[in-house]
Amino acid sequence: MSVNSTQQITWFMACTTADVPENGGVCVKYQEDQIALFNFSRRGEWYATQNLCPHRQQMAISRGMIGSQGGEPKVACPFHKKTFSLEDGRCLSGDDTCSLKVYPVKVEGNHVYIGISDDEALSEVLA
Amino acid sequence: MRIVVIGNGMVGYKFCEKLTAKLPAGAADVVVFGEEIHPAYDRVHLSEFFSGKNAADLCLAGTSWYGEKGIALHLGDPVQRIDLVNKTVHSYKGLAVPFDYLVLATGSAAFVPPIPGVEKEGVFLYRTIEDLEMMTAYAPKARRAAVIGGGLLGLEAAKALLDLGIADTHVIEFAPRLMPRQIDEAGSDMLKDRLQQLGLTIHTNKNTVAITGEECINGMQFADHSVLDVDMLVISAGIKPRDELAAHAGLQTGPRGGIVVNDKLQTSHPFVFAIGECALHNDFIYGLVAPGYEMAEVVATNLAGGDKSFTGFDMSTKLKLIGVDVASFGAPFIGPGQGRTLVWQDTIKGVYKRINTTPDGKYLLGGILVGDAAEYNMLLQTVKNKVVLPPDASEVLLGARGGQHSGAGSGVASLPDDALICSCEGITKGAIAGLVQEGCETLDGIKKSCKAGTGCGGCVPMVKDIIEDTLKAQGKLLRKMVCEHFAYSRQELYDLIKMKKLYSYDEVLDELGKGDGCEVCKPLVSSVLASLWNDLVLAKGNDTAQDSNDRFLANIQKGGTYSVVPRIPGGEITPDKLMVIASVAKKYNLYTKITGGQRIDMFGAHVSDLPLIWEELVAAGFESGHAYGKALRTVKSCVGSTWCRFGLHDSVSFAIKVEERYRGLRAPHKFKSAVSGCIRECAEAQSKDFGIIATEKGWNLYVCGNGGSKPQHALLLAADLDSETCIKYIDRFLMFYIKTADPLTRTATWLNKMEGGIDYLRNVVVHDSLGMAEAFEAEMQQLVNNYKCEWKEVVDSPELRKRFNHFVNAPGEKDPQVQFDGMRDQKRAREWK
Numbered sequence: 001m002s003v004n005s006t007q008q009i010t011w012f013m014a015c016t017t018a019d020v021p022e023n024g025g026v027c028v029k030y031q032e033d034q035i036a037l038f039n040f041s042r043r044g045e046w047y048a049t050q051n052l053c054p055h056r057q058q059m060a061i062s063r064g065m066i067g068s069q070g071g072e073p074k075v076a077c078p079f080h081k082k083t084f085s086l087e088d089g090r091c092l093s094g095d096d097t098c099s100l101k102v103y104p105v106k107v108e109g110n111h112v113y114i115g116i117s118d119d120e121a122l123s124e125v126l127a
Numbered sequence: 128m129r130i131v132v133i134g135n136g137m138v139g140y141k142f143c144e145k146l147t148a149k150l151p152a153g154a155a156d157v158v159v160f161g162e163e164i165h166p167a168y169d170r171v172h173l174s175e176f177f178s179g180k181n182a183a184d185l186c187l188a189g190t191s192w193y194g195e196k197g198i199a200l201h202l203g204d205p206v207q208r209i210d211l212v213n214k215t216v217h218s219y220k221g222l223a224v225p226f227d228y229l230v231l232a233t234g235s236a237a238f239v240p241p242i243p244g245v246e247k248e249g250v251f252l253y254r255t256i257e258d259l260e261m262m263t264a265y266a267p268k269a270r271r272a273a274v275i276g277g278g279l280l281g282l283e284a285a286k287a288l289l290d291l292g293i294a295d296t297h298v299i300e301f302a303p304r305l306m307p308r309q310i311d312e313a314g315s316d317m318l319k320d321r322l323q324q325l326g327l328t329i330h331t332n333k334n335t336v337a338i339t340g341e342e343c344i345n346g347m348q349f350a351d352h353s354v355l356d357v358d359m360l361v362i363s364a365g366i367k368p369r370d371e372l373a374a375h376a377g378l379q380t381g382p383r384g385g386i387v388v389n390d391k392l393q394t395s396h397p398f399v400f401a402i403g404e405c406a407l408h409n410d411f412i413y414g415l416v417a418p419g420y421e422m423a424e425v426v427a428t429n430l431a432g433g434d435k436s437f438t439g440f441d442m443s444t445k446l447k448l449i450g451v452d453v454a455s456f457g458a459p460f461i462g463p464g465q466g467r468t469l470v471w472q473d474t475i476k477g478v479y480k481r482i483n484t485t486p487d488g489k490y491l492l493g494g495i496l497v498g499d500a501a502e503y504n505m506l507l508q509t510v511k512n513k514v515v516l517p518p519d520a521s522e523v524l525l526g527a528r529g530g531q532h533s534g535a536g537s538g539v540a541s542l543p544d545d546a547l548i549c550s551c552e553g554i555t556k557g558a559i560a561g562l563v564q565e566g567c568e569t570l571d572g573i574k575k576s577c578k579a580g581t582g583c584g585g586c587v588p589m590v591k592d593i594i595e596d597t598l599k600a601q602g603k604l605l606r607k608m609v610c611e612h613f614a615y616s617r618q619e620l621y622d623l624i625k626m627k628k629l630y631s632y633d634e635v636l637d638e639l640g641k642g643d644g645c646e647v648c649k650p651l652v653s654s655v656l657a658s659l660w661n662d663l664v665l666a667k668g669n670d671t672a673q674d675s676n677d678r679f680l681a682n683i684q685k686g687g688t689y690s691v692v693p694r695i696p697g698g699e700i701t702p703d704k705l706m707v708i709a710s711v712a713k714k715y716n717l718y719t720k721i722t723g724g725q726r727i728d729m730f731g732a733h734v735s736d737l738p739l740i741w742e743e744l745v746a747a748g749f750e751s752g753h754a755y756g757k758a759l760r761t762v763k764s765c766v767g768s769t770w771c772r773f774g775l776h777d778s779v780s781f782a783i784k785v786e787e788r789y790r791g792l793r794a795p796h797k798f799k800s801a802v803s804g805c806i807r808e809c810a811e812a813q814s815k816d817f818g819i820i821a822t823e824k825g826w827n828l829y830v831c832g833n834g835g836s837k838p839q840h841a842l843l844l845a846a847d848l849d850s851e852t853c854i855k856y857i858d859r860f861l862m863f864y865i866k867t868a869d870p871l872t873r874t875a876t877w878l879n880k881m882e883g884g885i886d887y888l889r890n891v892v893v894h895d896s897l898g899m900a901e902a903f904e905a906e907m908q909q910l911v912n913n914y915k916c917e918w919k920e921v922v923d924s925p926e927l928r929k930r931f932n933h934f935v936n937a938p939g940e941k942d943p944q945v946q947f948d949g950m951r952d953q954k955r956a957r958e959w960k
Contacts, residue, residue: 021670023633029936034934034942063678064675065646066671067642067644078675
């Protein structure tokens with residue numbers, strides 16, 4: 001995850017592990033913002049990104065299909081199938097002008113937490 | 128052994144190349160004299176000089192190549208005298224080189240007719256790079272130019288003048304037609320038309336008697352007393368063999384020029400050979416590069432200890448003149464009684480084709496192509512290999528009608544291994560295939576290792592086909608792999624999944640693939656699983672592998688809302704059901720529109736409303752319309768014989784029957800159908816993947832049509848069927864499509880790619896040529912039996928309904944970002960940024 005370790009991270013409980021379909025995503029409401037959360041059970045990993053597609057500003061990334069490209073986990077936007085790395089959010093479909101913000105995820109027991117760094121207002125991403 | 132070569136043109140160079148390849152290093156001392164200062168260059172493509180190529184681009188091999196091969200190359204140093212007694216040549220610069228063998232490759236010069244005034248400034252020849260450089264320097268001064276000579280080279284020269292920016296260019300031909308040696312009168316007329324459209328002015332039957340002007344040319348006078356004002360002239364009235372050196376040395380030459388040679392290309396002196404355009408073989412000068420190369424091969428082989436003869440050469444040729452294809456092959460002209468001639472012309476497109484066959488119509492003798500020479504290679508090979516013609520000889524010209532286009536190249540497989548593919552380099556089909564088998568699998572690789580395709584380039588399409596065919600025969604063909612996760616085509620995956628009885632995406636990935644899957648293979652495998660087993664697409668493990676629309680059983684629209692399309696089989700709906708749709712749409716604030724497939728689409732549904740909407744629709748007896756799936760969409764119908772005074776059968780009832788049979792059937796792509804009650808075709812069945820039209824005796828079944836971006840009419844598969852047989856044929860047709868089509872391929876494209884086309888498909892479906900008909904029908908029946916409305920299953924399952932929420936941690940809450948605008952008393956999605 002591309003999060004600076006010196007930053008203060010607030011973890012909030014998003015949902016339970018059973019709430020997220022295997023190898024699929026859901027949308028999590030965090031204050032006034034939306035975060036896409038993925039249960040990549042095939043890799044035993046969890047990922048989170050902004051839910052807003054940076055291409056057409058649609059709240060849709062959580063409904064996208066996930067997969068891998070050369071070993072790198074990715075998600076495809078359901079609207080125009082642009083793909084983005086789940087690790088660092090960069091566009092893998094050759095569009096350098098857009099990328100996704102990514103968030104750290106941790107699982108404790110059957111609870112899934114998403115980390116928000118304090119000095120970053122999520123609303124900036126949505127602005 | 129010392130071999131001296133006089134002339135460093137294309138043939139002289141080719142001789143050096145072949146000789147050094149055949150002889151062990153150091154076995155011969157080779158000395159080459161060239162008159163020009165450039166090492167041998169590609170004179171065939173000289174006119175490309177004007178489209179940006181330079182001397183280096185046209186160069187066949189740099190001077191360093193000669194060094195590497197141990198060849199002493201003397202450029203800009205023409206041989207002045209051959210001393211046959213002392214077997215020595217004397218050069219302009221004073222070299223005296225003794226030889227054991229002498230090869231004359233002096234080529235030809237432009238023939239300059241003895242017209243008064245040819246010496247004037249502004250009159251050029253079209254032969255060497257120097258000529259071209261001089262023309263280039265002079266052209267800016269010229270406003271109108273002419274070429275004397277309407278043969279192959281003359282037209283090339285005219286193109287050069289156009290390329291130099293002289294738009295007003297005239298071609299003056301003495302004969303009654305252009306290219307009199309290669310094409311007949313009708314072909315010439317067509318060529319003339321085309322060239323005139325491109326801006327050239329063509330004069331035939333024009334005999335130039337004088338070139339006027341003081342120092343510089345300012346006009347031409349003709350025998351018919353007409354005149355033409357021109358300020359630049361290029362003479363390209365034919366070639367004259369360069370035999371003066373040979374004649375001076377006492378070698379025998381022909382009365383109209385050319386060094387006389389025998390089948391070994393020996394001149395009247397046994398140690399002196401002549402090859403290329405300077406050689407007169409059987410009273411014939413070969414003015415093309417391919418026979419010159421063959422002569423080089425013969426002499427090089429014999430000097431290296433082999434035994435080869437030159438016994439004449441095919442003068443077939445294909446070229447592009449100012450963008451117009453012209454080809455002449457085999458015997459282009461035949462006299463009465465020698466055979467039959469078939470002519471086809473299209474004066475609108477400017478295409479003329481002529482083929483000559485033997486009197487019995489069995490074999491091709493030769494022909495002429497103007498305007499479109501795509502079939503040239505195939506036709507030439509058909510002549511050379513004495514391939515038996517189809518009963519309708521016109522098929523070789525126009526392709527088989529009514530079915531697949533069988534253009535040039537498709538028939539390479541039918542040629543024998545010894546078929547000569549590249550006549551410039553003398554490379555056979557077998558040789559090319561052999562190289563491919565040894566691992567040389569690209570065109571560039573083939574060009575490098577055997578030089579096939581490096582001469583005139585005309586054989587390149589065939590070389591490509593041979594590479595592909597050979598790879599295919601090795602089972603190597605550039606396989607249509609699904610993506611990086613599966614090294615199989617869709618068809619292979621279909622068969623493997625069926626054989627191994629796999630039921631979920633993950634099982635398939637574990638068994639047959641690698642990695643984690645992606646947005647390409649997931650929907651593809653999901654579609655195959657659905658086509659095979661027809662299980663619920665949202666079953667656990669398969670849900671997230673569905674394409675975005677299948678995952679929510681609805682079509683995602685701008686803004687992230689969904690549209691809802693209940694099935695309305697055949698387009699028939701009761702007023703009560705209409706009222707249900709109306710009340711649901713009103714309750715959930717949905718935009719409504721009649722679709723092109725005779726049903727009603729409701730837009731703007733929030734994802735969390737989808738199960739509620741469907742709960743009401745299902746309760747009223749509606750089913751999913753699968754508008755979101757790669758599946759059967761609608762079966763449109765006209766009202767038919769129940770009301771229509773023209774209707775022959777009840778098209779609505781049959782459409783409903785068909786729609787209910789195939790509803791929910793998943794396929795490589797969406798597919799549509801329609802039933803019309805008579806030939807007026809109000810349901811537009813012939814624009815559907817399968818369409819049914821009532822006849823007096825039953826139903827006509829059409830297949831593989833579609834609208835969309837590339838509309839294509841469906842083709843008649845079978846006529847006058849009873850309802851039961853019609854359904855059987857549709858079962859077979861659809862199963863065959865589902866099993867064999869590439870992903871996301873509509874039936875029309877599938878058929879277009881199918882070898883044998885509709886005839887083959889008819890054999891499979893109607894005549895059961897694969898012996899699969901029974902299995903197809905049984906498999907289809909299985910799928911029909913397994914059908915369940917997937918929306919009903921979701922509505923009935925609390926677990927599945929949970930997935931239809933925008934927020935996982937705030938169920939039921941709607942996406943606040945979704946916004947609508949008003950329009951004509953309804954709503955529309957807000958335009959995205």
